[in-house]
Amino acid sequence: MTPDLMEEGAKRAERVASIAAGNATESGGRQAGFSRPVVSGEVDTTHGRILYLEDVNVSFDGFKAINGLSLDIAPGELRCIIGPNGAGKTTMMDIITGKTRPDSGQVYFGSTIDLLRYREAEIAAMGIGRKFQKPTVFEHLSVFENLELALATDKRVRHSMVFALTGEEKDRLGEVLHTIHLADSAARQAGNLSHGQKQWLEIGMLLMQDPKLLLLDEPVAGMTDEETERTAQLFLTLKGKHSLMVVEHDMSFIRTISEKVTVLCDGSVLAEGTLDQVQADERVIEVYLGR
Numbered sequence: 642m643t644p645d646l647m648e649e650g651a652k653r654a655e656r657v658a659s660i661a662a663g664n665a666t667e668s669g670g671r672q673a674g675f676s677r678p679v680v681s682g683e684v685d686t687t688h689g690r691i692l693y694l695e696d697v698n699v700s701f702d703g704f705k706a707i708n709g710l711s712l713d714i715a716p717g718e719l720r721c722i723i724g725p726n727g728a729g730k731t732t733m734m735d736i737i738t739g740k741t742r743p744d745s746g747q748v749y750f751g752s753t754i755d756l757l758r759y760r761e762a763e764i765a766a767m768g769i770g771r772k773f774q775k776p777t778v779f780e781h782l783s784v785f786e787n788l789e790l791a792l793a794t795d796k797r798v799r800h801s802m803v804f805a806l807t808g809e810e811k812d813r814l815g816e817v818l819h820t821i822h823l824a825d826s827a828a829r830q831a832g833n834l835s836h837g838q839k840q841w842l843e844i845g846m847l848l849m850q851d852p853k854l855l856l857l858d859e860p861v862a863g864m865t866d867e868e869t870e871r872t873a874q875l876f877l878t879l880k881g882k883h884s885l886m887v888v889e890h891d892m893s894f895i896r897t898i899s900e901k902v903t904v905l906c907d908g909s910v911l912a913e914g915t916l917d918q919v920q921a922d923e924r925v926i927e928v929y930l931g932r
């Protein structure tokens with residue numbers, strides 16, 4: 642979620658707190674926010690790419706965090722990104738979502754949308770959803786209400802907390818509840834969910850906005866084996882309908898979900914291929930897997 646969305650979420654949380662019994666609580670040290678209305682217009686993927694990065698460079702005080710990074714992702718693809726600490730994985734996601742501006746290079750959403758021309762909130766509105774490592778949901782609201790709020794697109798409506806879902810929206814919400822394995826927990830307070838369930842709920846909140854591309858940072862960190870397995874199934878369900886970029890260190894999880902794996906190191910792509918291919922690559926073993 643973007644800073645201004647978080648701010649909006651924070652304002653909203655204050656209002657909700659006066660309506661709902663109890664206080665708005667935070668998850669993961671950040672306020673839950675809201676997605677924005679999706680800007681109309683299709684992403685042009687006729688060239689077979691939903692995301693395209695070419696020769697991207699970013700320096701922090703002279704240190705090259707991203708160094709000639711080129712990468713592209715196909716529509717509906719589930720791409721796994723691995724690499725050692727400090728490889729530039731988070732910085733890459735920051736660039737795609739407009740949080741960090743590169744010094745040079747190209748970043749395109751489809752063939753025609755130059756993401757470097759847009760602000761973070763605009764990029765989110767175009768259909769690029771981001772999930773940070775820690776879950777951020779409204780803990781004092783129910784699972785259903787969290788999803789409902791994620792769907793509310795009119796600011797006034799959001800703030801008043803009075804809105805009625807259309808039949809289509811109800812269907813969508815039901816579908817998402819089912820997809821994220823929380824259909825039986827719709828009435829439960831989000832704060833009482835397990836860590837894994839909170840992660841799924843936040844993914845569900847992103848799904849309510851029907852994102853075209855989802856960026857997921859270490860989604861299974863801290864999950865039980867069973868939750869990890871369910872998350873793998875969830876991602877396999879999402880693949881095809883959405884494009885996904887998943888940063889993870891959990892190799893058995895990656896083995897379950899991956900087709901193509903990109904290995905980042907020192908701010909650029911070190912290797913790319915199936916998990917078996919990159920695991921057999923001597924350079925990858927040296928910098929990452931051999932640790």
Ligand SMILES: Nc1ncnc2c1ncn2[C@@H]1O[C@H](COP(=O)(O)OP(=O)(O)OP(=O)(O)O)[C@@H](O)[C@H]1O
Pocket residue numbers: 701702706724725726727728729730731732733
């Ligand atoms: N705002 C910043 N200022 C200075 N250096 C930064 C900044 N952001 C990132 N870096 C540096 O850039 C490099 C890449 O960091 P990044 O967080 O993108 O790596 P990562 O691959 O996500 O690592 P991890 O797996 O530990 O999350 C690191 O050396 C980091 O210290």
